[in-house]
Amino acid sequence: MADGNNDIEQQIRDALDVPCLKPGAMEGLKPFVAAPEHQEKLGFPGELVPDWKEKALAKMKDLAEKNRAFQVYLDACVKCGACTDKCHYFLGTGDPKNMPVARQDLLRSVYRRYFTFAGKYFPWLVGARDLTEEVLEEWYSYYHQCSECRRCSVFCPYGIDTAEITMAAREILDHIGVGQKYSNEIIGKVKSVGNNLGLNPKALRATLEDLEEDIEDDTGISVRIPLDEKGADILLVTPSADFFAEPHIDGLIGYAKVFHETGASWTLSSYASEAANFGLFIGSYENMREIALRIRKAAEDLGVKRIIFGECGHAWRVAYSFLNTLAGPFDFLDQNYPIPQHILEYTWDAIQKGQLKLDKSRNDHLTLTYHDSCNVARASRMGDMPGGQFEIPRNVIKAVCNNFYEMDRDTIRESTLCCGGGGGLLTDDLMDLRIKGASPRMKALQQVTEDHGVTHMAAICAICKTQFSKVMPKYGYDMDSIVSVHQLVSNAIILTGQETEEDEQNEEEAA
Amino acid sequence: MLSVIYALSFYAATLMLVVGVGLKVWKYARTPAPLKIPTTPAPTTTAGVVMRMFREVVFFESLFKSNKWIWLFGWMFHMSLWLVLVRHLRYFIDPVWFWVAFAQPYGTYAGFTMVLGLLGLWARRILVERVRYITNPSDHLILALLVLIGASGLLMRFVYRVDIVSVKLYMLDLLRLRIGELPSDPILQVHLWSALALMVIFPISKLLHVPGVFFSPTRNQVDNPREKRHLAPWAAQLEK
Numbered sequence: 001m002a003d004g005n006n007d008i009e010q011q012i013r014d015a016l017d018v019p020c021l022k023p024g025a026m027e028g029l030k031p032f033v034a035a036p037e038h039q040e041k042l043g044f045p046g047e048l049v050p051d052w053k054e055k056a057l058a059k060m061k062d063l064a065e066k067n068r069a070f071q072v073y074l075d076a077c078v079k080c081g082a083c084t085d086k087c088h089y090f091l092g093t094g095d096p097k098n099m100p101v102a103r104q105d106l107l108r109s110v111y112r113r114y115f116t117f118a119g120k121y122f123p124w125l126v127g128a129r130d131l132t133e134e135v136l137e138e139w140y141s142y143y144h145q146c147s148e149c150r151r152c153s154v155f156c157p158y159g160i161d162t163a164e165i166t167m168a169a170r171e172i173l174d175h176i177g178v179g180q181k182y183s184n185e186i187i188g189k190v191k192s193v194g195n196n197l198g199l200n201p202k203a204l205r206a207t208l209e210d211l212e213e214d215i216e217d218d219t220g221i222s223v224r225i226p227l228d229e230k231g232a233d234i235l236l237v238t239p240s241a242d243f244f245a246e247p248h249i250d251g252l253i254g255y256a257k258v259f260h261e262t263g264a265s266w267t268l269s270s271y272a273s274e275a276a277n278f279g280l281f282i283g284s285y286e287n288m289r290e291i292a293l294r295i296r297k298a299a300e301d302l303g304v305k306r307i308i309f310g311e312c313g314h315a316w317r318v319a320y321s322f323l324n325t326l327a328g329p330f331d332f333l334d335q336n337y338p339i340p341q342h343i344l345e346y347t348w349d350a351i352q353k354g355q356l357k358l359d360k361s362r363n364d365h366l367t368l369t370y371h372d373s374c375n376v377a378r379a380s381r382m383g384d385m386p387g388g389q390f391e392i393p394r395n396v397i398k399a400v401c402n403n404f405y406e407m408d409r410d411t412i413r414e415s416t417l418c419c420g421g422g423g424g425l426l427t428d429d430l431m432d433l434r435i436k437g438a439s440p441r442m443k444a445l446q447q448v449t450e451d452h453g454v455t456h457m458a459a460i461c462a463i464c465k466t467q468f469s470k471v472m473p474k475y476g477y478d479m480d481s482i483v484s485v486h487q488l489v490s491n492a493i494i495l496t497g498q499e500t501e502e503d504e505q506n507e508e509e510a511a
Numbered sequence: 512m513l514s515v516i517y518a519l520s521f522y523a524a525t526l527m528l529v530v531g532v533g534l535k536v537w538k539y540a541r542t543p544a545p546l547k548i549p550t551t552p553a554p555t556t557t558a559g560v561v562m563r564m565f566r567e568v569v570f571f572e573s574l575f576k577s578n579k580w581i582w583l584f585g586w587m588f589h590m591s592l593w594l595v596l597v598r599h600l601r602y603f604i605d606p607v608w609f610w611v612a613f614a615q616p617y618g619t620y621a622g623f624t625m626v627l628g629l630l631g632l633w634a635r636r637i638l639v640e641r642v643r644y645i646t647n648p649s650d651h652l653i654l655a656l657l658v659l660i661g662a663s664g665l666l667m668r669f670v671y672r673v674d675i676v677s678v679k680l681y682m683l684d685l686l687r688l689r690i691g692e693l694p695s696d697p698i699l700q701v702h703l704w705s706a707l708a709l710m711v712i713f714p715i716s717k718l719l720h721v722p723g724v725f726f727s728p729t730r731n732q733v734d735n736p737r738e739k740r741h742l743a744p745w746a747a748q749l750e751k
């Protein structure tokens with residue numbers, strides 16, 4: 001087997017080619033451990049507690065009683081092997097412990113040992129093992145090599161969702177004092193400042209004002225990006241990356257232009273200036289709830305009638321699937337609109353009503369494909385019909401672009417491949433894993449570049465966008481080859497009163 | 512003597528199967544699913560969920576999407592198993608219901624496809640590196656047990672015929688809590704004892720996938736979180 005060979009010929013093989021097993025390939029890879037202060041902010045012990053074994057087992061039992069998915073999935077797996085080649089981290093690394101069922105088994109083996117008849121009396125028969133420090137190390141390593149993307153769940157005959165097991169494992173680890181720095185530090189920031197970046201209201205306001213100026217310089221039209229405006233109709237909650245990172249920021253400009261053209265009264269909130277909810281990643285209902293409640297409070301304080309979410313994958317999962325559960329009921333909002341609504345639902349609606357003046361040719365310098373983000377694709381919906389989460393973004397892209405091609409059908413829609421950076425893995429200490437985990441997606445992209453000359457890939461997730469802008473250069477693309485869907489909308493929109501190049505030409509001719 | 516031991520074991524095994532699976536089902540049913548986690552696209556109505564579950568259970572829809580070989584062998588094994596089970600009903604009822612009688616000829620051949628399917632699955636377990644890696648001894652043993660049941664059954668049907676009328680009388684008696692006389696042919700004994708073993712391990716092994724599949728939240732939840740608030744009892748406590 002050729003590996004470690006960067007030959008392009010080698011790389012443009014089938015995106016889903018199954019590697020030979022390379023046991024131990026990713027062994028020992030560990031993200032930084034959270035410092036005591038970060039742990040304690042979240043209500044977890046600061047460091048490994050002395051009676052960690054009892055605590056871990058007690059937490060496992062607790063989860064089995066509180067979460068049916070965890071209980072049923074630990075029991076039901078028949079080891080059929082259908083999921084073994086479905087994880088992008090396995091495809092990218094060949095490490096057998098990155099096969100979804102093997103990842104589950106790291107925890108299932110312990111569950112069996114302490115909580116099942118077979119495992120108590122015949123451990124060798126059913127692969128049960130004691131909970132030891134080595135097992136703990138292994139959990140920490142491999143449960144931070146899962147992006148909780150749920151691709152495996154689609155293909156399992158019982159829908160066993162490894163993400164649920166990963167979240168449970170991280171929850172157990174947090175409860176004995178072993179948290180992951182990246183996720184837990186960020187959750188702490190949201191709780192104290194309101195967003196993942198720790199951007200305070202003053203800095204946020206300044207950033208937004210700069211952006212307004214940029215838009216005006218660009219278009220000659222004054223487009224507002226309001227912050228904390230009481231009495232606005234719509235609260236927009238968007239990932240904080242939209243305020244400063246590329247290409248996210250171009251997406252934010254796109255939302256602002258759409259709101260401007262539809263005459264909407266809208267606002268951002270500095271208190272809930274974050275759509276992301278990393279409580280999901282660490283499987284902590286309590287932390288997820290606390291973050292979600294900030295959005296409710298912002299909506300109440302500002303007196304809005306609607307809540308709309310910007311482009312972010314897991315945030316949309318938490319919003320669409322969980323917000324009503326965590327922070328509902330939202331009877332104080334206008335019930336004539338979906339609660340919450342996705343910005344793409346809003347924009348597609350506006351396009352259908354003919355509220356936007358669009359010039360597709362303004363995106364002619366791009367040849368696009370679309371990357372379905374895993375949490376949007378497999379854990380949420382848009383619109384009224386199942387699968388709207390696939391159609392609506394594509395409808396919008398096709399309404400604003402002329403050149404669009406799909407990637408291999410086994411790598412899109414519900415079978416989409418994770419970007420490699422989701423689920424709390426978007427940190428530099430896991431860069432090696434992120435690059436390898438992105439390889440199946442990158443191969444599928446290289447294929448459409450070969451076949452159709454695709455130059456850019458659009459996405460609607462802040463994590464996907466950051467991840468791709470970092471790893472695409474490793475696969476022969478520029479870092480700006482990843483674009484926001486609303487960036488494309490922004491390019492194509494002609495604002496009311498905006499002078500286009502044609503207008504200018506006409507004027508010149510007239511003069 | 513053997514007739515009595517088997518009879519008592521039969522009652523014990525039946526009890527373990529029913530109580531064991533009953534307890535598990537009770538536990539699954541009582542454990543809340545705190546969040547809406549259907550794998551989307553998912554049906555937006557209960558009727559849709561029933562259809563989704565039907566397709567999973569009858570056609571193994573997800574498995575079909577996933578891996579054609581596992582699907583082929585697995586589906587062949589399971590569908591044959593159902594036919595064989597239906598066929599076996601005639602040993603426990605008298606007079607035989609018409610649909611059981613109808614299934615008789617198919618049930619016979621299903622014995623072959625069942626064993627074939629099992630051998631196919633077993634071959635994958637041994638030959639495919641990835642599946643071998645995730646296999647525990649118990650996975651081989653369950654396959655061995657099922658092959659043993661199937662093969663001994665086929666042997667009785669086609670090679671070493673047994674006095675099936677006495678077997679049926681014995682079974683009918685068992686159901687009326689009477690102990691009759693069981694023929695002692697070795698193959699019959701192997702067949703009947705291994706069937707008891709299967710009943711006993713059912714509630715303590717991966718055979719729990721049978722009740723499990725119906726309780727899987729990713730497959731049995733309706734996709735309507737925006738329309739209808741979903742709240743687990745323990746989560747409601749947090750709101751107090």
Ligand code: HEM
Pocket residue numbers: 078079080157567568569571574581584585586588589632633650653654657709718720721724
């Ligand atoms: C609701 C009914 C059932 C459903 C939906 C179901 C579904 C499945 C599926 C999808 C698989 C994975 C594919 C495969 O390996 O065949 C499987 C495996 C298996 N099933 Fe079932 N099953 C059912 C009932 C049963 C029953 C009654 C038995 C036996 C007593 C059984 C025994 C097995 C065994 C032993 C395997 C593992 C095969 C292997 O080792 O590869 N199943 N089942």
Ligand code: SF4
Pocket residue numbers: 076077078079080081082083084100101155156157158159160
């Ligand atoms: S597909 Fe499902 S049942 Fe099969 S091995 Fe994977 S997790 Fe287990």
Ligand code: SF4
Pocket residue numbers: 086087088089098099100103145146147148149150151152153161162163166418
């Ligand atoms: S959830 Fe995604 S990352 Fe995790 S094991 Fe499944 S396929 Fe792999």
